[in-house]
Amino acid sequence: MSDHIYKTIELVGSSPTSVEDAIRKAVAKAAETVRNLRWFEVVETRGHINGAEVGHWQVCLKIGFTLEDGE
Amino acid sequence: MSDHIYKTIELVGSSPTSVEDAIRKAVAKAAETVRNLRWFEVVETRGHINGAEVGHWQVCLKIGFTLEDGE
Amino acid sequence: MSDHIYKTIELVGSSPTSVEDAIRKAVAKAAETVRNLRWFEVVETRGHINGAEVGHWQVCLKIGFTLEDGE
Amino acid sequence: MSDHIYKTIELVGSSPTSVEDAIRKAVAKAAETVRNLRWFEVVETRGHINGAEVGHWQVCLKIGFTLEDGE
Amino acid sequence: MSDHIYKTIELVGSSPTSVEDAIRKAVAKAAETVRNLRWFEVVETRGHINGAEVGHWQVCLKIGFTLEDGE
Amino acid sequence: MSDHIYKTIELVGSSPTSVEDAIRKAVAKAAETVRNLRWFEVVETRGHINGAEVGHWQVCLKIGFTLEDGE
Amino acid sequence: MSDHIYKTIELVGSSPTSVEDAIRKAVAKAAETVRNLRWFEVVETRGHINGAEVGHWQVCLKIGFTLEDGE
Amino acid sequence: MSDHIYKTIELVGSSPTSVEDAIRKAVAKAAETVRNLRWFEVVETRGHINGAEVGHWQVCLKIGFTLEDGE
């Protein structure tokens, strides 16, 4: 938490199971290409409906990470 | 996703269990009287407290559905 | 629900498990020192990330309670 | 306040007299066709001006009611 | 603009052509089942993308109409 | 309601009596120097407190009026 | 209005009569335990409905007061 | 874009044709009495409905202009 500069990106995670699972999938996906992930913040929670049931939970997140030299 | 017109209604689902369950109950209730439900969007998450515990989760949703001819 | 006056305070609950658990912990903590808790309202949902996983869920809540005489 | 599902509708009440009267008229109108009204929430307060005076107060409300079986 | 009560509903119009056309289609659809439409207000403008082009414009509207006796 | 252009200005009315009175005073003041006032919209409601009582109600309004030729 | 530090608290006043009365009751209640109240700001106006009538007006307020030494 | 001070005013343009035309009319009207207009920003898009059609598009704009000496 010293003199760092952070960048935030926005992802939408999707899951048939729960809000938490949609968030975890977005965080895991971000971690495939970005190092030093630090925090997330929920921007919006939505979902698709199939018939009388929730088909997919969709959660839009801001994800923050530390910028290192040269990034 | 062609030239449809959608209508949105706003429901508040309630559950003693979880945020997801409150949403599922609102969607199931809407499906009793409305066909062609397509998506939902969380507007507000609240709840009642009994003593030191959450008594009910209450989630306010916008729910969108396709309008057919004559609706 | 008669002529009461309510006060609201703002807490941030934290949990390694889920959004609901973070909320329950904040409500239980509030109940240690405040009587007559009535409702809560989610203000913000955030979290810390460790590597590729969510380390802690953090939920900011407004919590409302009835003010009694002399409070 | 048990496991109910609520629906909210949005009305704009109008009155030459006061903000409260505009709200009361919207609530009374809603009660003509909807049972089990529970709460309202002010969304916007506006009005029309005639010359140097307020002609009508107009208050936009969300009104919530309990959905019963088959509604 | 006298002592009327208004109700607002929310529709999403869709058009392959323009923002105005999506709004006009939502208004025309509302007029099929609701009399005395008075005004609209844009809530959100979105769209679907096909390849490098906008496939559909989607505009979410609040539409207000006068409530008559018995409505 | 034809092809007019409107301008809006923002005033804060103040009254020791009520919200409505603060609004009426702001509208009357605007009418001293501006013709063709049409509508207002409440932006914020505040007040000053003296001891245990409300000293003044202060209501911030947007006020809209028709622009004529040369204005 | 010199170099003071202020604190704000949030109360919900309730009244069967009017918006102003709900605000006055919240301010009077705050004055029982807090000195040097200075201003309030309306955060939300809601109410309960009994049948076709407004049962209680509920107004959520931020109330600001001067912090003295040792507070 | 040097050390200027800007002022913003708020106008509502109206047009039977389109959103863009409503904006152009508001800008042209502002230019009749104000020099050095620089930018605009859409605050709200609304309209009046006649029967099943949009009668007028109404767009509320903030318009910014450079203040010169003595203005």
Place this chain on the structure above:
Amino acid sequence: MSDHIYKTIELVGSSPTSVEDAIRKAVAKAAETVRNLRWFEVVETRGHINGAEVGHWQVCLKIGFTLEDGE
């Protein structure tokens, strides 16, 4: 619409012609370097003024696209 993860980016499109044209240019530009664009959402509509006319329409968009493996 299955278990995808989406990313959103924010672009500002610019056009001398219309709001729609500014959006189309931003979408076309995004498609030069990003595959699988799915939707957009208007964040802000602004413009530059030259004399008494709109010089450029500027529309700020969030654009969403599907993340594939390795992105």
Place this chain on the structure above:
Amino acid sequence: MSDHIYKTIELVGSSPTSVEDAIRKAVAKAAETVRNLRWFEVVETRGHINGAEVGHWQVCLKIGFTLEDGE
């Protein structure tokens, strides 16, 4: 703080030095033509970038002043 009516105007101050300096310049400019300035409120903080440096700080302010008789 008695029964005054206030008007608010919106200015954007600009400075190569700091946020505070941009605000001071806007207030000083307003004072050239308006008497009885009372308060300001920051609406937005922006700036222009030259290369890797902040070229100008730009702060948009609402400024409130007392209306006297005939204003």
Place this chain on the structure above:
Amino acid sequence: MSDHIYKTIELVGSSPTSVEDAIRKAVAKAAETVRNLRWFEVVETRGHINGAEVGHWQVCLKIGFTLEDGE
């Protein structure tokens, strides 16, 4: 950053000098009676005007702190 519960309070700091000084004074005041302060977040920046100059900067802050056992 483990399983803590945080509480947030809202203070308004005031300073004749700068935004930062107003924030520092509010934080120092909070530290007189609250332990374990962790973060702040600016809610609003305002100020009083004397003649053509800023008399006081006023910054409204949310301040978060860790709740310990028994608090």
Place this chain on the structure above:
Amino acid sequence: MSDHIYKTIELVGSSPTSVEDAIRKAVAKAAETVRNLRWFEVVETRGHINGAEVGHWQVCLKIGFTLEDGE
């Protein structure tokens, strides 16, 4: 300011000194990897507290830049 397309990114600058310094550091960091930076806009101002003092100022910024061919 001609027919350009802009992209915006979001960074959080951090500084032990001041709000302006946190912004300058974020802008300088962005300039290491992005050309043609044009403007910034403050999204949020926060900070960390150490004891009774502000440890770090943290400012979240949107930064806009011109997209060139192939970007």
